[in-house]
Amino acid sequence: MVPRVLIDTADIPGGGGQLRLIQRGAEFSIMLGNNELMNSRLSGSEEALATLSCEKILPRVRPQMLIGGLGMGFTLRAALAVLAKDAAVTVAELVPAVVAWAQGPMAHIFGDCLTDPRTRIHVGDVGDVIAAAKGQYDAILLDVDNGPDGLTRASNDRLYGQHGLAVARAALRPGGVLAIWSSAPDKAFTERLRGAGFIVDEVVARARGINGGRHVIWLATKP
Numbered sequence: 001m002v003p004r005v006l007i008d009t010a011d012i013p014g015g016g017g018q019l020r021l022i023q024r025g026a027e028f029s030i031m032l033g034n035n036e037l038m039n040s041r042l043s044g045s046e047e048a049l050a051t052l053s054c055e056k057i058l059p060r061v062r063p064q065m066l067i068g069g070l071g072m073g074f075t076l077r078a079a080l081a082v083l084a085k086d087a088a089v090t091v092a093e094l095v096p097a098v099v100a101w102a103q104g105p106m107a108h109i110f111g112d113c114l115t116d117p118r119t120r121i122h123v124g125d126v127g128d129v130i131a132a133a134k135g136q137y138d139a140i141l142l143d144v145d146n147g148p149d150g151l152t153r154a155s156n157d158r159l160y161g162q163h164g165l166a167v168a169r170a171a172l173r174p175g176g177v178l179a180i181w182s183s184a185p186d187k188a189f190t191e192r193l194r195g196a197g198f199i200v201d202e203v204v205a206r207a208r209g210i211n212g213g214r215h216v217i218w219l220a221t222k223p
Contacts (some may be wrong), residue, residue, distance in 0.1 A: 010097030043074040045205035045215035050078035053179040057138040066137050067091045068126030069144040073110040092126035133171035140178050147182030148189045165196035178220040185216050193220045
């Protein structure tokens with residue numbers, strides 16, 4: 001049996017608990033307590049977050065995308081694979097150690113996406129980046145938690161509450177898309193998005209192939 005090895009730990013700013021990077025053979029996982037937030041074998045829905053969003057903005061010239069949460073880089077790599085050379089992708093990651101893991105023990109998973117000239121890494125709260133933007137982004141992709149319920153950090157709720165959605169809407173260009181990943185459906189959140197003035201599509205995406213777990217992606221378009 002291949003043992004599980006603890007590679008590193010990192011505190012989430014704001015008292016959100018402690019992340020653990022664990023390796024088992026060639027497989028990596030990031031854990032919060034007993035919850036596995038991500039696994040290097042399960043990338044399907046994170047990739048879909050990017051590809052579905054890119055479909056909405058591909059005709060645009062010099063599109064700007066903001067990704068909240070670096071994770072294991074699945075969303076970033078999928079976006080770069082589709083977007084043109086004139087695109088700009090900012091990734092906001094709250095936990096500095098997650099960026100260090102991407103450049104260190106998981107560098108082979110990330111490949112060259114961190115050094116891609118279209119990529120900019122911002123170490124800080126994605127909420128602050130959104131609040132500072134006014135009509136700047138064509139797409140904002142949020143995968144900073146297990147969904148709109150704020151599992152890892154209570155302050156993530158400010159992204160998904162009525163005020164936070166209004167701020168995100170203001171940060172988008174007309175026709176821009178706010179895409180949000182979740183481990184489970186949430187009918188109340190779907191209605192909240194509509195109440196914030198978005199046109200909403202809710203898509204089910206598999207974590208891996210046709211038999212992987214079902215995750216949810218909201219594609220909320222600013223009219």
